[in-house]
Amino acid sequence: MDIKVRFFKESCIVDVAGEIDLYNAFRLEDTVSSIMEKKICAFIFNLKRVTYIDSSGIGALLALNSMLVKNALAFRIVSVPPSVMKVMELTRLVGFLPLERTELEALDGLERRKGKTARSDSQRTA
Amino acid sequence: MTARKPGLWESVYYAIVHSRTLTLTTSTYLPAERAHIDRILGAFLEAAGMEQLRNNLAYCVHELAGNAKKANMKRLYFREKNLDILSRDDYALGMERFKTETTEQISHYLAGLKQNGLYVKFQFRKLKKGVRVSVRNNSVPAPAEIRRIEEKIGIVRQYTCLADAYSRTQDGLEGAGLGIVMMLFMLKNLGFGPDAFSFRAADNESVATLTLVARRAAETEEEERTATA
Numbered sequence: 001m002d003i004k005v006r007f008f009k010e011s012c013i014v015d016v017a018g019e020i021d022l023y024n025a026f027r028l029e030d031t032v033s034s035i036m037e038k039k040i041c042a043f044i045f046n047l048k049r050v051t052y053i054d055s056s057g058i059g060a061l062l063a064l065n066s067m068l069v070k071n072a073l074a075f076r077i078v079s080v081p082p083s084v085m086k087v088m089e090l091t092r093l094v095g096f097l098p099l100e101r102t103e104l105e106a107l108d109g110l111e112r113r114k115g116k117t118a119r120s121d122s123q124r125t126a
Numbered sequence: 127m128t129a130r131k132p133g134l135w136e137s138v139y140y141a142i143v144h145s146r147t148l149t150l151t152t153s154t155y156l157p158a159e160r161a162h163i164d165r166i167l168g169a170f171l172e173a174a175g176m177e178q179l180r181n182n183l184a185y186c187v188h189e190l191a192g193n194a195k196k197a198n199m200k201r202l203y204f205r206e207k208n209l210d211i212l213s214r215d216d217y218a219l220g221m222e223r224f225k226t227e228t229t230e231q232i233s234h235y236l237a238g239l240k241q242n243g244l245y246v247k248f249q250f251r252k253l254k255k256g257v258r259v260s261v262r263n264n265s266v267p268a269p270a271e272i273r274r275i276e277e278k279i280g281i282v283r284q285y286t287c288l289a290d291a292y293s294r295t296q297d298g299l300e301g302a303g304l305g306i307v308m309m310l311f312m313l314k315n316l317g318f319g320p321d322a323f324s325f326r327a328a329d330n331e332s333v334a335t336l337t338l339v340a341r342r343a344a345e346t347e348e349e350e351r352t353a354t355a
Contacts, residue, residue: 019157022192023229052157054192055305062292083181090182090312096289 002049003031010041011074011110013103017049020057028060032067041114042074044106053084058093065097074098074113076106138166141250142173148250153240155195160188163248170250170257176340182316183338187259189305190334191246194263197332198244199228199235201265206238212268247331256339267325267332275306275325282310283320 001024002017012035016028032043045061047053061077068075078100080088088094100106132140141148150166152159164184171177201211203224209216228235238244249260267275285291288311313322313336324335 022196022225023232026225055189055308058308059304086181087185087308087312090315091289091308092287092311092315093289096287096292 001027003027005031005035007040008107010039011044011107012038012040012042013044013046015046015049017051019052020050020060021052021054022056025054025056025060028057029063029067032064036071036073040073042076042110043068044076044078044103044110046078046103047081047084048079050081050084053087058087058091061097062093074110076100076110078103078106138169142170142252145252150248150250151245152248153198153243153245154236155191155246156236160191163187163191166248166250167257167259170252170259171338173252174255174257174338174340176256176338179316179338182312183259183336186309186312186336187248187261189309190261190336191248193305194246194261194265194332194334195239197265197267197271198239198246198263200224202235202238202242202244203228205242214270217268217270253337253339256337258335258337260333260335262331262333264331266330267327272325272327278306279310279320279323281307282314287311 001020004015004017006013006015014028014031020028028045035043043064045064065075076098079102080099085094088097088099100109138148140146148166150163164180167184167187168177168180171180171183176183200220204211204216204220207220209220211217211220243264245264247260247262249258249262251258281291288308291307291311310323314320318338322337322339324337326333
């Protein structure tokens with residue numbers, strides 16, 4: 001498995017490629033933990049180049065979801081390949097995990113959410 | 127003249143046509159072997175008229191094989207560290223470093239599986255209306271491991287989906303066992319009954335079996351269609 005990290009504004013985009021399995025899934029959590037202390041508001045996992053995911057990989061995504069929600073950080077999973085999507089559908093994780101079609105849509109959604117929060121904050125202070 | 131040994135695909139088709147058990151054995155279960163198992167499973171499912179389930183059922187077989195390989199590797203690791211896998215204290219101690227050390231020295235442990243005769247055996251059999259796939263490995267499960275699998279089966283009976291089970295029993299699902307729960311939910315959602323999966327210890331082996339009968343899946347599909355009509 002290959003992990004590459006990019007930053008866009010306050011979002012961290014994690015590009016994952018190859019196979020996510022029992023022997024490397026823990027690296028996803030390690031990657032997030034090492035970045036969490038930086039000034040980051042959201043993590044976007046791009047799975048476009050993932051060729052295989054086993055239950056350890058799904059487990060890592062579930063654990064990340066819980067961990068980031070607890071820490072009030074946004075989490076999005078984007079560009080899920082059809083084979084991985086099928087696993088998520090059959091285990092009925094679609095709707096539970098924060099899936100978005102593309103990275104752009106995820107970034108756009110996060111920006112809009114941020115704008116909305118800022119507007120409601122300014123309305124409260126007004 | 128000596129008789130020619132049949133090729134793999136000849137054996138596959140012979141096993142399908144004559145409803146014989148086809149057995150394949152590996153120690154390492156690497157991605158290339160996984161792809162090979164996929165193709166063989168595909169041939170059996172096609173013969174049973176269940177080819178549309180190939181990717182999903184392949185996922186289940188991979189989970190079982192991954193568990194079998196992990197169980198063998200665990201035995202090898204414990205042996206090397208002079209730890210008793212049946213002792214609660216040794217087990218806890220061994221599991222602390224098992225994943226990290228076996229990942230860091232994967233080549234050593236893969237070679238060790240072969241050298242120590244530790245195997246994962248796949249058995250495919252075409253049934254009258256489906257397919258039976260068994261995944262065997264030569265590590266006898268510890269009573270605690272059997273108990274854990276039974277617990278997972280209980281969880282799947284209790285909850286309707288993985289997300290629900292995960293959010294309510296997070297601690298119990300993390301680490302070992304999530305694969306079994308996922309697989310059971312997948313089987314359930316594909317329309318297979320609770321008897322589609324079984325696990326037992328037999329003659330120094332652990333045996334996980336998927337009995338996939340086409341009728342059940344088809345019936346469920348029909349029921350769903352009728353219910354939504």
